[in-house]
Amino acid sequence: MDFNGSDTIPGPRAEDQLPHTAQAAAKIVIVGGFGVGKTTMVGSVSEITPLTTEETMTQAGIGVDDNFGSASKTATTVAMDFGRISITEQLVLYLFGTPGQQRFWFLWNGLFEGALGAVVLVDTRRLEVSFDVMGRLEERGVPFVVAVNSFPDAPRYAIEELRAALDLTPDIPIMECDARRRASSRDVLMTLMRFLHSLAMTGSRA
């Protein structure tokens, strides 16, 4: 982009600025298929209007230098919406809404490694799109809870029926939510935090 007019690059609004006391940030990822409501959930609890960051990679997937002058290579761009919640004057929590595909994980590997935990957002009309992502979270030892975004025309299943279908152990929380509602999305995050807390108490799982 053209930075010559860098004076005019829009930054955070004055009320969106973090205090100078902000010492560290943690992150949570909200994963799920396209259209399942990830950005809606991020937006309903975020104190800022959700922003978008992206990453690009050529198909070859190697060093940046290779990209110049080789128009034949196809660039893959993956965008990610995120929001923010100030927890204290010192601590900030970021929420990243992330697609579940393989290529995405390849690109954003570190995102999941460092996240405190994940919310797998599912739509019962397309439950199967979340199967792969749960497998990858399990393989990497990222603790997660499952939130069913209740769309009006979606089939409703009993939680235990979903647990059996998703092949999840009894300790993993599964809950219904309405991602459009702040209180409901907050409850999902609270459930994740309580789950992480219980893991910390029992010392199980990385």
Add this chain to the structure above:
Amino acid sequence: MTPPQRQRRDLAPETATPREGDGKPGNPERMYVVAGPDGERAELDLVTLIVARATDPPPSASPEQAALLRLCAAPLSVAELSAYLHLPFSAMGVLLTELLTAELVQARAPIVRKARSDRSLLEAVMNGLQRL
């Protein structure tokens, strides 16, 4: 009606992801490192907080650097900087490495999940969420 049944995946070799730093081209964007709180080298993360050390960019700063320095007069995450500057995360790494080397910005390392979770951190987050 019964929901579709998930089949657990076998840990086949092709699903094994390349580990960081093993020289494989698995993680091209994670080549940048910053000093962590104890002087160890930490990777630049999406939620590393960046703060400008001085309010006015030096005359030598490039337009990109000047734009970034103005944005992070107050702490701002790398993800937010990337969004406002419309630059991909990997490009942020290049830009921030220059600014960190020139000591024009300060990086505040993120909190990452550890083998043993920090309970007081989780409790602080829960208290914060309750106030939402």
